[in-house]
Amino acid sequence: MVGNAMTVTVVTMKRLRDDIQAQMSLEKTTLALGATPRQATLQQVKRSLVIALSPIIDNTKTVGLISLSGAMTGLIIGGASLVEAIQLQMVVMNMLIGASTMSSIMSTYFCWPNFFTKAYQLETKVFSIE
Incomplete structure (x- = not known):
């Protein structure tokens, strides 16, 4: 869960920074x-949130039909019923989606003020590569 959440957070923040930088003149005009x-x-x-969360959501669509995850396979090989294995996998996938969504939303919310100065202007040093 932590690994997926970290990956989604990095993609979200990088995409947000790149999008704001690419459309800087539009944001300046709007401001x-x-x-x-x-x-x-x-x-x-x-x-940025849609792009970052798309791979996790797409992965959820295929689990159990196209690919079998480790937890589900282990339970089936260990003798658990298929219903129990599927229920556990559903819990795991929901936890992955929840952790990834929360981490990306919270990182966006907490890092967003760093893109602007106190006078509500774009902070250019955030977008410069040094």
Whole structure:
């Protein structure tokens, strides 16, 4: 769970940073017209979360039908019923999705202020490569 959550968080933050940097002139214009920083970057946040969570959600679709996970296989080989193995795998996949979603949303929420100055301008040093 921790490994998947870390991967999703890194992808979310990298994608958010890259999207804001790519559309910096649009955000500056939106901010100049009176939008709050959250309003100016809402589409980038949504896009980064969707892109980061897509692989985990796609993986969930195939577990049990196309691929058998380790926990499910171990239970089946160990003699547990198929229903118990499937129930355990459903719990594990829901925990993976939940941990990944929470970590990406929380990292976005807590790191978002670093993209802006106290005067609600884009912080250019965040986007420069040094």
